[in-house]
Amino acid sequence: MVAGSAAAPLPRPHIRESFGDRVFLICVTAFLTIILLVVLYPLIYVISSSFSSGQAVTTGKVWLLPVEPTLHGYRTAFAYPQILRGFQNSVIYTAFGTLINVVMTILIAYPLSRRDFYGRKVIMMGLVFTMMFYGGLIPTYLTVRAVGILNTRLAMVVPQALAVWQVIIARTFFQSTIADELVEAADIDGCSDVGFVWSVVLPLSKPIIAVLVLLYAVGHWNAYFDALVYLHQTDLFPLQIILRNVLILNDATRATMRASEEIAREGLIDILKYAVIVIASVPVMILYPFAQKHFVKGVMIGSLKG
Amino acid sequence: MGNVETAGALRVEAAGTQSVVKRKTPWVKIRRHWQYYLMAALPLTYLVVFKYIPMVGAQIAFRDFSPVEGIWGSEWVGLEHFLLFFKSPNFIPLIRNVVSINVLVMTLGFVAPIILALALNELRNVAFKRTVQMVTYFPHFISTVVMASMIILFLNPRVGFAGNLARLLGWEPVDFMGISAAFPWIYVFSEIWQRSGFGAIIYMAALAGINPELYEAARIDGASRLQKIRHIDLTGILPTIIILLILQSGEVMNLGFEKVFLLQNPLNLPNSEVIATYVYKIGLINASFSFGAAVGLFNSVINFFLIIIINSIARRVSEHSLW
Numbered sequence: 001m002v003a004g005s006a007a008a009p010l011p012r013p014h015i016r017e018s019f020g021d022r023v024f025l026i027c028v029t030a031f032l033t034i035i036l037l038v039v040l041y042p043l044i045y046v047i048s049s050s051f052s053s054g055q056a057v058t059t060g061k062v063w064l065l066p067v068e069p070t071l072h073g074y075r076t077a078f079a080y081p082q083i084l085r086g087f088q089n090s091v092i093y094t095a096f097g098t099l100i101n102v103v104m105t106i107l108i109a110y111p112l113s114r115r116d117f118y119g120r121k122v123i124m125m126g127l128v129f130t131m132m133f134y135g136g137l138i139p140t141y142l143t144v145r146a147v148g149i150l151n152t153r154l155a156m157v158v159p160q161a162l163a164v165w166q167v168i169i170a171r172t173f174f175q176s177t178i179a180d181e182l183v184e185a186a187d188i189d190g191c192s193d194v195g196f197v198w199s200v201v202l203p204l205s206k207p208i209i210a211v212l213v214l215l216y217a218v219g220h221w222n223a224y225f226d227a228l229v230y231l232h233q234t235d236l237f238p239l240q241i242i243l244r245n246v247l248i249l250n251d252a253t254r255a256t257m258r259a260s261e262e263i264a265r266e267g268l269i270d271i272l273k274y275a276v277i278v279i280a281s282v283p284v285m286i287l288y289p290f291a292q293k294h295f296v297k298g299v300m301i302g303s304l305k306g
Numbered sequence: 307m308g309n310v311e312t313a314g315a316l317r318v319e320a321a322g323t324q325s326v327v328k329r330k331t332p333w334v335k336i337r338r339h340w341q342y343y344l345m346a347a348l349p350l351t352y353l354v355v356f357k358y359i360p361m362v363g364a365q366i367a368f369r370d371f372s373p374v375e376g377i378w379g380s381e382w383v384g385l386e387h388f389l390l391f392f393k394s395p396n397f398i399p400l401i402r403n404v405v406s407i408n409v410l411v412m413t414l415g416f417v418a419p420i421i422l423a424l425a426l427n428e429l430r431n432v433a434f435k436r437t438v439q440m441v442t443y444f445p446h447f448i449s450t451v452v453m454a455s456m457i458i459l460f461l462n463p464r465v466g467f468a469g470n471l472a473r474l475l476g477w478e479p480v481d482f483m484g485i486s487a488a489f490p491w492i493y494v495f496s497e498i499w500q501r502s503g504f505g506a507i508i509y510m511a512a513l514a515g516i517n518p519e520l521y522e523a524a525r526i527d528g529a530s531r532l533q534k535i536r537h538i539d540l541t542g543i544l545p546t547i548i549i550l551l552i553l554q555s556g557e558v559m560n561l562g563f564e565k566v567f568l569l570q571n572p573l574n575l576p577n578s579e580v581i582a583t584y585v586y587k588i589g590l591i592n593a594s595f596s597f598g599a600a601v602g603l604f605n606s607v608i609n610f611f612l613i614i615i616i617n618s619i620a621r622r623v624s625e626h627s628l629w
Binding site: 017018020021024025028029031032035036038039040042043045046057058060104105107108110111112114116117118119123126127130131132133134135136137138139140141142143144147158159161162192193194197218221222224225229240243244247248270273274277280281284288291292295296299300 | 332335336338339341342343344345346348349350352353355356357358359360361362363364366367377422425426428429431434437438440441442443444445447448449450451452454455456458459460464465467469470473474499503504507508511530531532556560564567568582585586589590595598599602603605606609610613
């Protein structure tokens with residue numbers, strides 16, 4: 001982009017592209033077009049299949065657009081009470097989990113961004129160390145059990161209340177946007193540290209809060225493993241666990257079915273699966289245009305540390 | 307992390323602020339900003355309870371955990387669980403699977419976003435570039451469960467896309483998920499499909515930060531596009547590449563074990579069982595807490611040293627490193 005924009009307004013003859021360079025550019029464009037199609041095609045295929053008839057999917061008639069369009073897959077999906085339940089649970093976990101995450105992240109990241117926070121190096125090291133060394137699944141499970149939140153909704157939000165990477169991003173942001181002079185000025189005016197965070201830092205931190213909300217929210221929405229480990233009560237399951245039961249474990253039961261039954265039901269099962277995939281991804285798809293911008297920003301802030 | 311500290315310090319020095327540095331005893335500093343500690347108290351409690359207590363709890367790897375006695379009351383058995391693991395017939399296959407999947411992840415998987423970023427960087431058509439970025443970022447937001455089921459659905463030889471394509475071309479459909487040896491490839495190619503676009507962002511940022519004068523000079527010297535990529539682009543993003551390589555090495559032992567777990571089936575298990583999934587099955591499902599903790603601890607320790615070793619190699623050969 002840098003090279004391109006510099007070259008465009010100055011079409012001097014001696015810097016015109018050589019034949020080899022033009023061929024190279026064509027190859028790059030062709031390469032990226034192929035990448036584009038390879039990434040896009042499965043997404044289109046899933047959406048088209050979800051709107052096609054079961055028979056069209058199983059007999060391999062769907063290639064690009066829906067064949068024999070129907071909402072049968074979606075109707076079957078919404079007839080599953082667990083899917084609706086899981087959807088509700090996931091919304092709860094995502095909303096509360098993200099709220100806790102963002103509050104916790106700011107509470108630790110702000111002090112860590114101040115050079116007059118005595119002990120910040122030790123705390124930072126303690127934080128980073130948890131990224132490098134993991135106590136292990138079993139000891140973590142035993143701790144969660146000892147805390148007494150196993151098989152409760154809290155198990156979905158408390159054990160992952162903070163992500164170190166996000167703390168680093170937020171700290172980097174505070175370091176570069178909240179000047180020491182500002183802190184000192186507030187201090188002279190008799191503003192307490194907590195008051196300063198509330199009335200000055202937070203209003204200035206909207207971009208980073210957006211980044212944190214999105215990073216954490218997508219994480220919560222897509223997480224399944226904690227639920228698998230910490231929950232066994234079906235009505236607490238988040239959507240991803242229900243999805244796993246419908247989409248993946250279903251394959252195991254299929255093997256035990258009789259062949260004739262199997263072929264008859266396979267079509268419906270397949271479009272149900274595609275429909276469920278689309279339903280589960282809709283919230284993310286709606287957020288995507290907004291999220292994309294902020295995620296890119298988040299990655300950029302994170303990369304400053306390098 | 308150290309880099310941030312020095313960068314911050316340099317910036318402050320350059321700005322010429324001298325107000326902060328005064329000799330004070332720790333106690334005075336702490337009292338002056340006691341509210342910082344108030345704010346940090348809750349997150350620190352979280353860290354201690356959910357990160358550090360499990361590290362202490364990992365000692366059950368050296369004990370025979372009994373639910374009645376608890377962690378501290380259970381009997382010491384030394385290295386018994388570790389020796390049991392090393393001698394078990396599962397040990398070699400587990401290590402082999404972790405290594406073979408990671409070789410692909412660290413080579414093909416690691417290079418893919420770099421190539422994508424370099425290619426995108428060559429484009430001048432902004433609309434096309436935006437489109438490619440917009441589309442390639444998207445799969446990153448698909449959940450692991452959905453991703454794994456898409457893979458399973460697509461590769462189904464009877465009703466999936468792969469089967470249909472094979473029949474269209476007149477080939478015999480192949481059940482890829484049933485071929486154990488294909489597992490690492492399925493894993494890494496799906497990973498490339500899902501993550502390369504997003505992984506390219508950070509390299510795009512690094513490329514945007516390269517001094518434009520370098521390109522100017524290269525053009526005057528008559529460098530071709532390929533030469534510019536090799537000598538300016540690649541050199542420019544080398545620090546980023548190294549940092550990401552070190553960070554990636556932190557993931558080696560756990561890889562995307564959530565995805566691995568979902569893709570497992572009885573047929574591909576010989577190539578898809580990795581230590582992290584084994585810990586879950588043996589430790590939690592079979593409730594062999596101590597044995598599971600021992601295997602998990604082995605995993606964590608290897609991972610820890612891997613990060614240290616790769617970081618120190620990077621520091622020695624390239625002067626770029628995480629600390």
